[in-house]
Amino acid sequence: MDFHLTNEQQMLRKMYREFAENEVKPLAEEIDEEERFPMETVEKMAKLGMMGIYFPKEYGGAGGDVLSYAMCVEELAKVCGTTAVIVSAHTSLCCAPIFEHGTEEQKRKYLPDLLSGKKIGAFGLTEPNAGTDASGQQTLAVLEGDHYVLNGSKCFITNGNVADTFVVFAMTDKSKGNHGISAFIVEKDFPGFSTGKHEKKMGIRGSSTCDLIFEDCIVPKENLLGKEGKGFKIAMQTLDGGRIGIAAQALGLGEGAVNEAIKYTQERVQFGKRLSQFQNTQFQLADMHTRMQAAQYLVYAAAMKKQNHEDYSMDASMAKLFAAEAASDVTRRAVQLFGGYGYTREYPVERMMRDAKITEIYEGTSEVQRMVISSRLGVK
Numbered sequence: 001m002d003f004h005l006t007n008e009q010q011m012l013r014k015m016y017r018e019f020a021e022n023e024v025k026p027l028a029e030e031i032d033e034e035e036r037f038p039m040e041t042v043e044k045m046a047k048l049g050m051m052g053i054y055f056p057k058e059y060g061g062a063g064g065d066v067l068s069y070a071m072c073v074e075e076l077a078k079v080c081g082t083t084a085v086i087v088s089a090h091t092s093l094c095c096a097p098i099f100e101h102g103t104e105e106q107k108r109k110y111l112p113d114l115l116s117g118k119k120i121g122a123f124g125l126t127e128p129n130a131g132t133d134a135s136g137q138q139t140l141a142v143l144e145g146d147h148y149v150l151n152g153s154k155c156f157i158t159n160g161n162v163a164d165t166f167v168v169f170a171m172t173d174k175s176k177g178n179h180g181i182s183a184f185i186v187e188k189d190f191p192g193f194s195t196g197k198h199e200k201k202m203g204i205r206g207s208s209t210c211d212l213i214f215e216d217c218i219v220p221k222e223n224l225l226g227k228e229g230k231g232f233k234i235a236m237q238t239l240d241g242g243r244i245g246i247a248a249q250a251l252g253l254g255e256g257a258v259n260e261a262i263k264y265t266q267e268r269v270q271f272g273k274r275l276s277q278f279q280n281t282q283f284q285l286a287d288m289h290t291r292m293q294a295a296q297y298l299v300y301a302a303a304m305k306k307q308n309h310e311d312y313s314m315d316a317s318m319a320k321l322f323a324a325e326a327a328s329d330v331t332r333r334a335v336q337l338f339g340g341y342g343y344t345r346e347y348p349v350e351r352m353m354r355d356a357k358i359t360e361i362y363e364g365t366s367e368v369q370r371m372v373i374s375s376r377l378g379v380k
């Protein structure tokens, strides 16, 4: 795998890094503390093309590539896990399935506003009784003339309270199991659609996470995404891509914690020496950096395979599994190096540790990634 970045990718990386440092970092503590969605940052990212990085310009995208997208999420997560997941969920879980499975008419109708960041996207798969067991969908969609009527609810929906456009999954034929699930594009103003309670979370506290409620929700027939019964496959393919985004988020969180720990341990003096002069600190930092570097290779490899239209499902799972567990470990070690100060909100490492935990859970737990990887290995 050649990780040599093109001139364009290097320029984009520089732009994402500067944006993250100048516009995202100064707000990170405040939006976490206040559990406030950073809409002003989304508006700025939209102007820079960050809400539609790897989609063609003809649909309003920035015409970039999947690796640039992963690097964008990584750079954002180095300073703010919340901002990173806003971009990731919008891009991978809403724009991507519409681009990959939508009709030309659907793409022309929905993508320009989403990719330009005028509208925000979300993904409704998880239900109270269908989390890891995603095929156990209970939301029903019944075709009545020229529209479907949806009834049911979704939970833990990232961007839920702020999104305009949702890719939603529902059962159109219960007797067919996962082959009876279909995907729909739902607009927030469709009759019978509403959002429910906002979750109070351990980390990524500035991101919006809420329930979606469908009470005789009218969805025009032309908003069926893909064919009837193909929804589960669409969901699984979408999550393959989504896992690259979350892996990149985990990568950035771990790298951000390493950066903070390097800075702090060179300033803090105990026993007459800087912490960085102790061999324990040096070994910790060496291990932390090595883990994140290994994670970066996995994340970039998965992104490049997706870009090249190769089968990347297992690569995305390996990247997410490894990067998420590395991020949790590395952010925890960073807090340990900071000692008592690391446990306070005066420094960002405790927020990074809280933010990192979710990367082992959402878009498929680490256990789900192990299921995907072992099944790809043919282990039965």
Ligand code: CAA
Residues within 6 Å of the ligand: 089, 093, 123, 125, 126, 131, 132, 133, 134, 135, 156, 157, 158, 178, 232, 233, 236, 237, 239, 240, 313, 361, 362, 363, 364, 365, 368, 371, 372
């Ligand atoms: N691509 C295409 N098709 C796929 C696929 C993939 N990656 N993975 C599975 N499929 C297909 C299979 O080929 C199979 O097709 P057939 O029935 O035609 O043979 C079908 O899907 C069923 O496959 P499995 O038997 O493997 O499915 P399963 O029911 O055993 O589930 C699972 C497997 C890996 C556990 C899956 O359910 C899964 O990924 N669960 C986790 C769901 C998840 O990640 N949820 C997160 C929701 S989003 C979120 O986190 C919130 C947010 O907003 C950030």
